[in-house]
Amino acid sequence: MELQDSKTKIVRETFPSETISIIGDLLAGIILSLLILPLESFVVLILMIPALLSLRGNLSGPFIARTSRDLVIGNFSIRSWIENILATYTLSIITAFFIGFFSLILNLFFFKLTILSYQYFFTIPIISIILALSISIPTSTGLNYIVFKKGLNPNNIINPVMTAIDDFSTVLCFFLSIIMLGVP
Amino acid sequence: MGLIAGTLLSSNKEILYTIPIMLLIIPALNSLIGDISTVLVSRLTTHLYIGSLSPKIQKSERLKEDFYGLLITLLLSLGVLVFLGYFIGIISGIEIVNPFLVIIIIIITILLLFLIMFITLFIGAIFLFKRGMDPNNFLIPFLTSLSDFLTPFFLILFIIIFI
Numbered sequence: 001m002e003l004q005d006s007k008t009k010i011v012r013e014t015f016p017s018e019t020i021s022i023i024g025d026l027l028a029g030i031i032l033s034l035l036i037l038p039l040e041s042f043v044v045l046i047l048m049i050p051a052l053l054s055l056r057g058n059l060s061g062p063f064i065a066r067t068s069r070d071l072v073i074g075n076f077s078i079r080s081w082i083e084n085i086l087a088t089y090t091l092s093i094i095t096a097f098f099i100g101f102f103s104l105i106l107n108l109f110f111f112k113l114t115i116l117s118y119q120y121f122f123t124i125p126i127i128s129i130i131l132a133l134s135i136s137i138p139t140s141t142g143l144n145y146i147v148f149k150k151g152l153n154p155n156n157i158i159n160p161v162m163t164a165i166d167d168f169s170t171v172l173c174f175f176l177s178i179i180m181l182g183v184p
Numbered sequence: 185m186g187l188i189a190g191t192l193l194s195s196n197k198e199i200l201y202t203i204p205i206m207l208l209i210i211p212a213l214n215s216l217i218g219d220i221s222t223v224l225v226s227r228l229t230t231h232l233y234i235g236s237l238s239p240k241i242q243k244s245e246r247l248k249e250d251f252y253g254l255l256i257t258l259l260l261s262l263g264v265l266v267f268l269g270y271f272i273g274i275i276s277g278i279e280i281v282n283p284f285l286v287i288i289i290i291i292i293t294i295l296l297l298f299l300i301m302f303i304t305l306f307i308g309a310i311f312l313f314k315r316g317m318d319p320n321n322f323l324i325p326f327l328t329s330l331s332d333f334l335t336p337f338f339l340i341l342f343i344i345i346f347i
Contacts, residue, residue, distance in 0.1 A: 010253030011260065014223055018261045021219055025212035026268055033207040033278055037200065046193045046200070051186030053211065054332055058325070102187050111194065160219070167211055 017160035024164025028053075028171040035175050040184040044116045047103045048125055049174065055095050055129060056170045057163070060136045063088045064162055067144045068154035085137055092133055096125040115184060124177050131173035136166050185329035189336050196340045203347070205280050206339065209269045209290070214335045216265060217294060220258050221301045221327045224250065228309040229319045239310050251302060262294055285346055293338040300334070301327065 032049070036042060066084055070076040100122040107113055107121070140162050147154045193200065193210075200207050227250055231237035237246050266287055273280050280286070305327060309319040 007249050007253030007256060010223075010250065011257045014220075014254075014257045015260055018216065018219055018257065019264050021215055022212050022261060022265050022268065025215045026208065026265070026272055028211045029208035029269070030272060030276060032211070033204045034276060037204060037207055043194050043197050046197070047187065047190035050189040050193070050214075050332055050336075053214075054186040054328060057328065099187065103190070106187065106191055110191065163215060163219070167215060171211070 021160050021164045021167075024166075024168045027168045031168075031171045031175050036171075036178070039178070041113075041115045043111065044103070044107055044113050045124075045174075045178070045183075047106060047111075048099055049171070051099045051103075052096075052125055052128060052174060053167060053170055055092065055099065056132055056136070056166050059088055059092050059095070059129075060133065060140065060162065060166055061159065063137065064140045064144065064154075064158050067141055068148075068158060071144055071148040071154060081141070088137070089130070089133060092129045093126055096129045097122060099125045120181060120183055123181055124174070124183065127177040127180065128170065128174040131176060132166065132170040135169040135173070136162065139165060185333045189332045192333070192336050192340065199340060199343055203281050203286065203343065204278050205269065205273050205286060206343070208273060208278060209265065210336060210339070212265050212269065213290065213294065213339070214331060216258070216261055217297050217301065217335060218328055218331045220254055220261075220298065221305060221331060222324055224254055224302065225305055225309065225319060225323045225327065228306060229313075232309060232313045232319070239313050241307060241310055247306070254302075255298065258294065258298055262291065266290065282347060289339065289342045289346060293335070293342060296338060297331065297334055301331070304330075 036045060036049075039045065063084060067076070067081070070080060103125075104118060104121040107116075140158060143158055143161065144154045147158060228237065231246055231250075232239055237244060270280065270283065272278075305323055308323050308326075312319045312322055
Protein backbone atom coordinates (compact mmCIF):
# COMPACT_ATOMS: atom_id res chain seq x y z
CA MET A 1 0.00 0.00 0.00
CA GLU A 2 2.77 2.37 1.03
CA LEU A 3 4.44 1.74 -2.33
CA GLN A 4 1.46 3.17 -4.23
CA ASP A 5 0.90 6.25 -2.03
CA SER A 6 0.53 9.27 -4.30
CA LYS A 7 0.95 12.85 -3.11
CA THR A 8 -2.86 13.21 -3.13
CA LYS A 9 -3.20 10.23 -0.79
CA ILE A 10 -0.54 11.66 1.53
CA VAL A 11 -2.40 14.98 1.69
CA ARG A 12 -5.83 13.30 2.14
CA GLU A 13 -4.68 11.14 5.04
CA THR A 14 -2.36 13.57 6.85
CA PHE A 15 -4.16 16.93 6.53
CA PRO A 16 -7.29 16.16 8.66
CA SER A 17 -5.30 14.91 11.67
CA GLU A 18 -2.92 17.84 11.30
CA THR A 19 -5.87 20.27 11.43
CA ILE A 20 -7.05 18.70 14.72
CA SER A 21 -3.52 19.00 16.09
CA ILE A 22 -3.33 22.69 15.08
CA ILE A 23 -6.62 23.48 16.88
CA GLY A 24 -5.35 21.88 20.12
CA ASP A 25 -2.06 23.74 19.91
CA LEU A 26 -3.75 27.08 19.21
CA LEU A 27 -5.82 26.58 22.37
CA ALA A 28 -2.55 26.01 24.24
CA GLY A 29 -1.27 29.24 22.62
CA ILE A 30 -4.32 31.17 23.91
CA ILE A 31 -3.49 30.16 27.51
CA LEU A 32 0.14 31.13 26.97
CA SER A 33 -0.53 34.52 25.44
CA LEU A 34 -3.57 35.57 27.46
CA LEU A 35 -3.00 34.00 30.89
CA ILE A 36 0.71 33.29 31.32
CA LEU A 37 2.29 36.20 29.37
CA PRO A 38 0.91 38.90 31.73
CA LEU A 39 2.36 37.17 34.84
CA GLU A 40 5.30 38.88 36.55
CA SER A 41 7.36 35.67 36.48
CA PHE A 42 6.70 34.96 32.77
CA VAL A 43 10.39 35.27 31.80
CA VAL A 44 11.25 32.41 34.16
CA LEU A 45 8.14 30.35 33.45
CA ILE A 46 8.70 30.35 29.66
CA LEU A 47 12.00 28.54 30.32
CA MET A 48 10.11 25.44 31.42
CA ILE A 49 7.20 25.33 28.94
CA PRO A 50 8.94 23.95 25.79
CA ALA A 51 10.68 21.30 27.92
CA LEU A 52 7.40 20.30 29.57
CA LEU A 53 5.66 20.01 26.19
CA SER A 54 8.47 17.77 24.91
CA LEU A 55 8.39 15.71 28.11
CA ARG A 56 4.64 15.19 27.80
CA GLY A 57 5.06 14.01 24.21
CA ASN A 58 7.93 11.70 25.06
CA LEU A 59 6.01 10.11 27.94
CA SER A 60 2.41 9.88 26.81
CA GLY A 61 3.44 8.90 23.23
CA PRO A 62 5.00 5.58 24.33
CA PHE A 63 2.14 5.05 26.85
CA ILE A 64 -0.43 5.38 24.05
CA ALA A 65 1.64 3.16 21.73
CA ARG A 66 1.99 0.44 24.42
CA THR A 67 -1.75 0.48 25.21
CA SER A 68 -2.60 0.31 21.46
CA ARG A 69 -0.16 -2.56 20.97
CA ASP A 70 -1.59 -4.53 23.94
CA LEU A 71 -5.13 -4.08 22.62
CA VAL A 72 -4.21 -5.05 19.04
CA ILE A 73 -2.22 -8.17 19.98
CA GLY A 74 -4.73 -9.20 22.69
CA ASN A 75 -2.38 -8.71 25.67
CA PHE A 76 -4.33 -5.93 27.39
CA SER A 77 -4.94 -6.55 31.10
CA ILE A 78 -5.60 -4.34 34.12
CA ARG A 79 -2.27 -5.47 35.62
CA SER A 80 -0.19 -4.50 32.56
CA TRP A 81 -2.12 -1.22 32.28
CA ILE A 82 -1.42 -0.31 35.95
CA GLU A 83 2.27 -1.20 35.49
CA ASN A 84 2.32 1.02 32.40
CA ILE A 85 0.73 3.89 34.37
CA LEU A 86 3.15 3.56 37.31
CA ALA A 87 6.16 3.51 34.97
CA THR A 88 4.88 6.62 33.15
CA TYR A 89 4.25 8.56 36.40
CA THR A 90 7.62 7.58 37.92
CA LEU A 91 9.52 8.59 34.80
CA SER A 92 7.58 11.85 34.51
CA ILE A 93 8.27 12.89 38.13
CA ILE A 94 12.00 12.18 37.76
CA THR A 95 12.23 14.08 34.46
CA ALA A 96 10.10 16.99 35.75
CA PHE A 97 12.50 17.27 38.71
CA PHE A 98 15.43 17.58 36.29
CA ILE A 99 13.57 20.17 34.20
CA GLY A 100 13.15 22.20 37.39
CA PHE A 101 16.79 21.68 38.36
CA PHE A 102 18.19 22.76 34.98
CA SER A 103 15.78 25.72 34.78
CA LEU A 104 17.05 26.83 38.17
CA ILE A 105 20.66 26.51 37.01
CA LEU A 106 19.92 28.47 33.81
CA ASN A 107 18.19 31.16 35.84
CA LEU A 108 21.05 31.40 38.33
CA PHE A 109 23.71 31.71 35.64
CA PHE A 110 22.00 33.60 32.81
CA PHE A 111 18.90 35.47 33.93
CA LYS A 112 19.62 35.97 37.65
CA LEU A 113 15.94 36.70 38.38
CA THR A 114 14.88 36.45 42.00
CA ILE A 115 11.14 36.72 41.37
CA LEU A 116 10.59 32.96 41.77
CA SER A 117 11.63 31.08 44.94
CA TYR A 118 13.77 27.95 44.48
CA GLN A 119 11.02 25.52 45.49
CA TYR A 120 8.76 26.71 42.65
CA PHE A 121 11.31 25.51 40.08
CA PHE A 122 10.64 21.97 41.29
CA THR A 123 6.97 22.08 42.32
CA ILE A 124 5.63 23.78 39.14
CA PRO A 125 6.91 21.17 36.59
CA ILE A 126 6.16 18.20 38.88
CA ILE A 127 2.57 19.27 39.68
CA SER A 128 1.90 20.32 36.04
CA ILE A 129 3.05 17.04 34.56
CA ILE A 130 1.19 14.93 37.17
CA LEU A 131 -2.03 16.86 36.45
CA ALA A 132 -1.50 16.66 32.67
CA LEU A 133 -0.92 12.90 32.78
CA SER A 134 -4.00 12.49 34.97
CA ILE A 135 -6.01 13.89 32.04
CA SER A 136 -3.98 12.19 29.29
CA ILE A 137 -3.89 8.61 30.66
CA PRO A 138 -7.65 8.02 31.17
CA THR A 139 -8.54 9.92 27.97
CA SER A 140 -6.08 8.03 25.75
CA THR A 141 -7.00 4.67 27.30
CA GLY A 142 -10.72 5.35 26.79
CA LEU A 143 -10.17 6.50 23.18
CA ASN A 144 -7.89 3.52 22.49
CA TYR A 145 -10.55 1.14 23.79
CA ILE A 146 -13.44 2.77 21.86
CA VAL A 147 -11.48 2.90 18.58
CA PHE A 148 -10.34 -0.71 18.99
CA LYS A 149 -13.92 -1.88 19.76
CA LYS A 150 -15.09 -0.20 16.54
CA GLY A 151 -12.64 -2.37 14.61
CA LEU A 152 -10.19 0.42 13.72
CA ASN A 153 -6.44 0.45 14.28
CA PRO A 154 -5.76 2.72 17.31
CA ASN A 155 -2.15 3.30 16.13
CA ASN A 156 -3.37 5.38 13.17
CA ILE A 157 -5.97 7.48 14.98
CA ILE A 158 -5.11 8.07 18.63
CA ASN A 159 -1.72 9.81 18.39
CA PRO A 160 -2.66 12.95 16.42
CA VAL A 161 -5.86 13.38 18.44
CA MET A 162 -3.98 12.97 21.73
CA THR A 163 -1.23 15.39 20.60
CA ALA A 164 -3.89 18.08 20.37
CA ILE A 165 -5.54 17.19 23.70
CA ASP A 166 -2.22 16.73 25.51
CA ASP A 167 -0.54 19.96 24.37
CA PHE A 168 -3.60 21.92 25.46
CA SER A 169 -3.92 20.10 28.79
CA THR A 170 -0.18 20.47 29.56
CA VAL A 171 -0.31 24.26 29.19
CA LEU A 172 -3.65 24.40 31.08
CA CYS A 173 -2.23 22.29 33.95
CA PHE A 174 0.88 24.46 33.97
CA PHE A 175 -1.34 27.49 34.44
CA LEU A 176 -3.44 25.71 37.11
CA SER A 177 -0.33 24.75 39.08
CA ILE A 178 0.88 28.37 38.93
CA ILE A 179 -2.48 29.51 40.34
CA MET A 180 -2.51 26.76 43.02
CA LEU A 181 1.00 27.66 44.18
CA GLY A 182 0.28 31.39 44.10
CA VAL A 183 3.15 32.19 41.72
CA PRO A 184 3.35 35.97 41.03
CA MET B 185 16.71 21.06 23.71
CA GLY B 186 13.39 22.05 25.28
CA LEU B 187 15.26 24.06 27.89
CA ILE B 188 17.47 25.68 25.22
CA ALA B 189 14.30 26.66 23.34
CA GLY B 190 12.92 28.07 26.60
CA THR B 191 16.13 30.03 27.17
CA LEU B 192 15.92 31.42 23.64
CA LEU B 193 12.33 32.57 24.19
CA SER B 194 13.10 33.95 27.62
CA SER B 195 16.11 35.95 26.37
CA ASN B 196 13.94 37.49 23.65
CA LYS B 197 11.00 38.34 25.90
CA GLU B 198 10.63 41.80 24.32
CA ILE B 199 9.61 40.16 21.04
CA LEU B 200 6.94 38.09 22.81
CA TYR B 201 5.63 41.17 24.62
CA THR B 202 5.51 43.31 21.47
CA ILE B 203 4.22 40.59 19.11
CA PRO B 204 2.01 38.45 21.44
CA ILE B 205 0.48 36.60 18.44
CA MET B 206 3.83 34.78 18.21
CA LEU B 207 3.26 33.11 21.56
CA LEU B 208 -0.20 32.05 20.38
CA ILE B 209 1.11 30.27 17.30
CA ILE B 210 4.53 28.95 18.42
CA PRO B 211 3.14 25.70 19.95
CA ALA B 212 1.15 25.00 16.75
CA LEU B 213 4.13 25.77 14.46
CA ASN B 214 6.37 23.53 16.55
CA SER B 215 3.85 20.74 16.45
CA LEU B 216 3.23 21.17 12.70
CA ILE B 217 6.88 20.82 11.65
CA GLY B 218 7.38 18.00 14.18
CA ASP B 219 4.35 16.05 12.91
CA ILE B 220 5.25 16.44 9.21
CA SER B 221 8.85 15.39 9.89
CA THR B 222 7.67 12.35 11.87
CA VAL B 223 5.48 11.28 8.94
CA LEU B 224 8.48 11.76 6.63
CA VAL B 225 10.80 9.61 8.76
CA SER B 226 8.19 6.84 9.10
CA ARG B 227 7.62 6.85 5.34
CA LEU B 228 11.33 6.93 4.45
CA THR B 229 11.97 4.03 6.84
CA THR B 230 9.13 1.97 5.38
CA HIS B 231 10.31 2.70 1.80
CA LEU B 232 13.85 1.62 2.68
CA TYR B 233 12.67 -1.59 4.36
CA ILE B 234 10.31 -2.63 1.56
CA GLY B 235 12.79 -1.60 -1.12
CA SER B 236 10.71 1.11 -2.83
CA LEU B 237 13.54 3.56 -2.12
CA SER B 238 17.11 2.65 -2.84
CA PRO B 239 19.57 3.38 0.03
CA LYS B 240 21.50 5.94 -2.03
CA ILE B 241 21.51 9.73 -1.81
CA GLN B 242 19.88 10.42 -5.16
CA LYS B 243 16.60 11.76 -6.60
CA SER B 244 13.80 9.28 -7.30
CA GLU B 245 10.11 9.37 -8.23
CA ARG B 246 9.17 7.96 -4.79
CA LEU B 247 11.11 10.69 -3.03
CA LYS B 248 9.53 13.40 -5.21
CA GLU B 249 6.01 12.10 -4.45
CA ASP B 250 6.74 12.19 -0.71
CA PHE B 251 8.34 15.64 -0.95
CA TYR B 252 5.44 17.22 -2.84
CA GLY B 253 2.78 15.35 -0.83
CA LEU B 254 4.21 16.56 2.47
CA LEU B 255 4.91 20.07 1.13
CA ILE B 256 1.27 20.44 0.00
CA THR B 257 0.06 19.14 3.39
CA LEU B 258 2.40 21.58 5.14
CA LEU B 259 1.19 24.56 3.10
CA LEU B 260 -2.49 23.67 3.56
CA SER B 261 -1.96 23.18 7.30
CA LEU B 262 -0.07 26.46 7.47
CA GLY B 263 -3.05 28.17 5.79
CA VAL B 264 -5.38 26.71 8.44
CA LEU B 265 -2.96 27.68 11.21
CA VAL B 266 -2.62 31.30 10.06
CA PHE B 267 -6.38 31.68 9.45
CA LEU B 268 -7.40 30.16 12.81
CA GLY B 269 -4.51 31.86 14.66
CA TYR B 270 -5.47 35.31 13.40
CA PHE B 271 -9.20 34.61 13.90
CA ILE B 272 -8.55 33.57 17.53
CA GLY B 273 -6.20 36.55 17.93
CA ILE B 274 -8.89 38.96 16.77
CA ILE B 275 -11.73 37.52 18.90
CA SER B 276 -9.57 37.19 22.01
CA GLY B 277 -8.19 40.71 21.67
CA ILE B 278 -4.55 39.71 21.18
CA GLU B 279 -2.70 42.56 19.47
CA ILE B 280 -1.56 41.71 15.93
CA VAL B 281 1.39 43.88 14.93
CA ASN B 282 2.41 43.93 11.22
CA PRO B 283 0.04 41.08 10.23
CA PHE B 284 1.34 40.59 6.65
CA LEU B 285 4.99 40.71 7.64
CA VAL B 286 4.36 38.22 10.44
CA ILE B 287 2.64 35.87 7.95
CA ILE B 288 5.62 36.16 5.57
CA ILE B 289 8.03 35.41 8.46
CA ILE B 290 5.96 32.34 9.44
CA ILE B 291 5.92 31.05 5.83
CA ILE B 292 9.68 31.59 5.34
CA THR B 293 10.42 29.91 8.70
CA ILE B 294 8.28 26.85 7.98
CA LEU B 295 9.54 26.40 4.40
CA LEU B 296 13.16 26.73 5.51
CA LEU B 297 12.61 24.27 8.35
CA PHE B 298 10.89 21.80 6.01
CA LEU B 299 13.85 21.95 3.60
CA ILE B 300 16.39 21.52 6.40
CA MET B 301 14.38 18.66 7.89
CA PHE B 302 13.80 16.92 4.55
CA ILE B 303 17.47 16.96 3.56
CA THR B 304 18.77 16.08 7.05
CA LEU B 305 16.26 13.28 7.62
CA PHE B 306 16.70 11.80 4.13
CA ILE B 307 20.51 11.67 4.48
CA GLY B 308 20.17 10.49 8.10
CA ALA B 309 17.73 7.71 7.18
CA ILE B 310 20.00 6.41 4.38
CA PHE B 311 23.08 6.57 6.64
CA LEU B 312 21.40 4.71 9.52
CA PHE B 313 19.71 2.15 7.29
CA LYS B 314 23.02 1.29 5.57
CA ARG B 315 24.49 0.57 9.02
CA GLY B 316 21.68 -1.83 9.86
CA MET B 317 19.88 0.53 12.26
CA ASP B 318 16.18 1.45 12.29
CA PRO B 319 15.97 5.18 11.31
CA ASN B 320 12.66 5.51 13.26
CA ASN B 321 14.36 4.82 16.60
CA PHE B 322 17.06 7.45 16.15
CA LEU B 323 15.55 10.12 13.94
CA ILE B 324 12.13 10.65 15.60
CA PRO B 325 13.53 11.72 19.03
CA PHE B 326 16.24 13.72 17.19
CA LEU B 327 13.80 15.62 14.98
CA THR B 328 11.49 16.40 17.92
CA SER B 329 14.36 18.07 19.76
CA LEU B 330 15.65 19.76 16.62
CA SER B 331 12.26 21.25 15.71
CA ASP B 332 11.68 22.36 19.33
CA PHE B 333 14.85 24.40 19.08
CA LEU B 334 14.90 25.52 15.43
CA THR B 335 11.29 26.81 15.22
CA PRO B 336 11.65 29.57 17.87
CA PHE B 337 15.25 30.18 16.70
CA PHE B 338 14.32 30.98 13.09
CA LEU B 339 11.17 32.88 14.08
CA ILE B 340 13.13 35.14 16.41
CA LEU B 341 15.97 35.50 13.90
CA PHE B 342 13.62 36.60 11.08
CA ILE B 343 11.69 38.93 13.39
CA ILE B 344 14.98 40.61 14.35
CA ILE B 345 15.94 40.88 10.65
CA PHE B 346 12.60 42.04 9.21
CA ILE B 347 10.75 43.91 12.00
